[in-house]
Amino acid sequence: MHKEHDAALERDLDILASLVLDMEHPDDHLFQVMATITERLQEYTLPREKACKLARQTLLLIQQMQKGRLPFDKGYAALCASIQMLQREVRDWALQKTGQSPLDVTSNMLTHDELAQSEELDTQPAQSHMQTRPGCEPKHPVVMLDFDPNDADSMMFIAEVEESLDGAEVSLMALEKNPDDRAHLDEVFRCFHNIKGVSGFVRLDDFQKLCHHAESVMECTRRGTLEFEGALIETVFKALDLLRKMVELLKTSGPDTPYKTPFAFWDVVNALKEHGQSSQSENVCEDSAKSHFVDEPNKAHPNTNDYGIKVGSAESVQSETQSQKESNTENTKTSSLTPIRHQAQSDEVVRVSTRRLDALLDEIGELVIANAMVSQEVENLRQVDSKLVQNVSRMNKIVRQLQELTMGMRMVSLESTFNKLARVVRDLSHKTGVQVDFMCDGGDTELDRKVVELITSPLTHLVRNAIDHGIEPPDERERLGKPRQGQIHLTAFHQGGSVAIRVQDDGRGLDKDYIARKAVEVGLMKSKSNLSSREIYQFIFAPGFSTSQEVTDISGRGVGMDVVKRNIESLRGKIDVRTEPGKGTAFTLWFPLTMAIIDGMIVTVGKQRFIIPSISIQESFRPKPDGVKTVIGKGEYILIRGKLIPLYRLHKVLDIEGARTKPWEALVLVTYGSSNQCGILVDDLIGQQQVVVKPPGSFADEVDFISGAAIMGDGRVSLILEPSQVVGTADR
Secondary structure, three states, rough: OHHHHHHHHHHHHHHHHHHHHHHHOOOHHHHHHHHHHHHHHHHOOOOEEEEEHHHHHHHHHHHHHHHOOOHHHHHHHHHHHHHHHHHHHHHHHHHHHHHOOHHHHHOOOOOOHHHHHHHHHHHHOOOOOOOOOOOOOOOOOOOOOOOOOOHHHHHHHHHHHHHHHHHHHHHHHHHHOOOOOOOHHHHHHHHHHHHHHHHHOOOHHHHHHHHHHHHHHHHHHHHOOOOOOOOOHHHHHHHHHHHHHHHHHHHOOEEEEEEOOOOOOHHHHHHHHHOOOOOHHHHOOHHHHHHHHOOOOOOOOOOOOOOOOOOOOOOHHHHHHHHHHHHHHHHHOOOOOOOHHHHHOEEEEEEEEHHHHOOOOOOOOHHHHHHHHHHHHHHOOOOHHHHHHHHHHHHHHHHHHHHHHHHHHHHEEEEEHHHHHHHHHHHHHHHHHOOOOEEEEEEOOOOEEHHHHHHHHHHHHHHHHHHHHHOOOOOHHHOOOOOOOOEEEEEEEEEEEEEEEEEOOOOOOOOHHHHHHHHHHHOOOOOOOOOOOHHHHHHHHHHOOOOOOOOOOOOOOOOHHHHHHHHHHHHHOEEEEEEEEOOOOEEEEEOOOOOOEEEEEEEEEEEEEEEEEHOOOOOOOOOOOOHHHEEOOEEEEEEEEEEEEEEEEEEHHOOOOOOOOOOOHEEEEEOOOOOOOEEEEEEEEEEEEEOOOOOHHHOOOOOOEEEEEEEOOOOEEEEEEEEHHHHHHOOO
């Protein structure tokens, strides 16, 4: 091949590898770009038959994932492996042309064993390479460790490391604003020191090595011999990010998917060493540097792997760990670390597996159901002994208290989530040049653990949008008479039986006229539609809808806000938008306190009963005959306080016979559909009750509007309906 041909081939391979490593979720646009590049690769004169075969295989994987025939989580690893092997084939051939052996250079491809296994990729594209976690394919031969994430000690280790990383990240962001804050400096040092210590118990030497170098750098900054600013701060952030990635790898490891050290390991370690071995710190911290920093070996030690990390006996690991502990103990004695709140309380805390808590909650749920059944039977008795009634009442109270106590065990604060969002703001602010003052209130507000885990992604998207779409650049803000630094205010608070989370910015706000024009262009509304501002703003949640004038790597593809709303509704929550042009936008999210037990309104339709989450219902009323209107071509509407809203008959959506057909003899529940207020017609409202949410069963997999099921006091099962999905089904 000519030099130009070789360069073009390698360039396309590098672009392809970069695209797949940056892909976090299925993206049709990226799939199409990758397919185009791979097709172009096949037009080159590929050096070997195996390279041609790998190119065909790569294209097949991309096409299968794009069409949805191969699940993303299964196909991603195989795609990464296929692209890596294709790179290796091309680069090995190029090296042989120059007279070098492929083994003379460090490759960022797979290990020999993995390469041998890859021959089976043509017949098993989804299974052969699931051992490599997406985005963590190593440049060097990997470190494979036998780590059981389900072991009690392992779970405790993961929890301890995550807690330390959260604390370090908060302190790092504080140090970025005030580098002279000794308390936060000590906290970052303590976190790395703590992770290094606990890593020794589970024999994770790469954790120890990384934390060892990070801790040494922090020690130099604490002594005042190294300025904690600029590139050093970025390097420490990278160390934290790498540790988080390593923890995620541990969580997904197992007998079939052993833990592997990420390829970025040495990049971060070497960056830390460069900072620690700078001329400024060598003279003053000579003793500390000698004890902390270890030169990267040119030749592997008999008891080390290619990373320079020991894989020998437990005794050698424990010996090094002990020597490091003794060395660091001396350093710790000479400094006064700020006491951390949770250390003082450690004796009062017992870590319990979340699986045990979930099992306990399931049993409590069964107890609640059994208690409801007993109470129902007592109510059905014609003659009831007063003593029995008294005992049942007492049992109800105890069960209720036990239920609340158990639910409290599942509750976690939003503080950790808020801290993660602060990091998102910090990174995007640096990337976009938009100056942001991020403020948080209500971080101690508690929500169900499952809800907290699932709301991080929607909140992150809202924050990213606030920076990319909402807050103006500093110069533009100055021209508008605003402070150069924009504000994003994240607030959490209790409201009734729900928790509200508000993301508010002081940016340019939503442009109602532009949104309306865009909605007309894409067919979401007619040009002469008389919609309220609130209804128009709901269009931003429509699939594919975007107000961005250009596509960036942050936003603009029209994918995101619809997913945000869908995710929130899957948690039985809702979202509201308030905006003022030129002054900013506020998104408010409401969630139930818990996902396991909800407050529901029991309604009847014909002879059947259903449960609708109370949080989804704004109000209920019985309309008057003259308040029901029929609009030709649009359907039924109902008049509420001078405004017409769409009316949906639940018995028609569910195809139920024997239901009341006259709205003035039935009941209307007012809720929100996909973009505006609407009414759902039911026969009657029996009452409100707390119910234990159960999976609805496989029969409901194809039905969007059934979110769960509940066993009632009489032993019958009632389905839990999601009003917004009911409306969506009716519209379709």
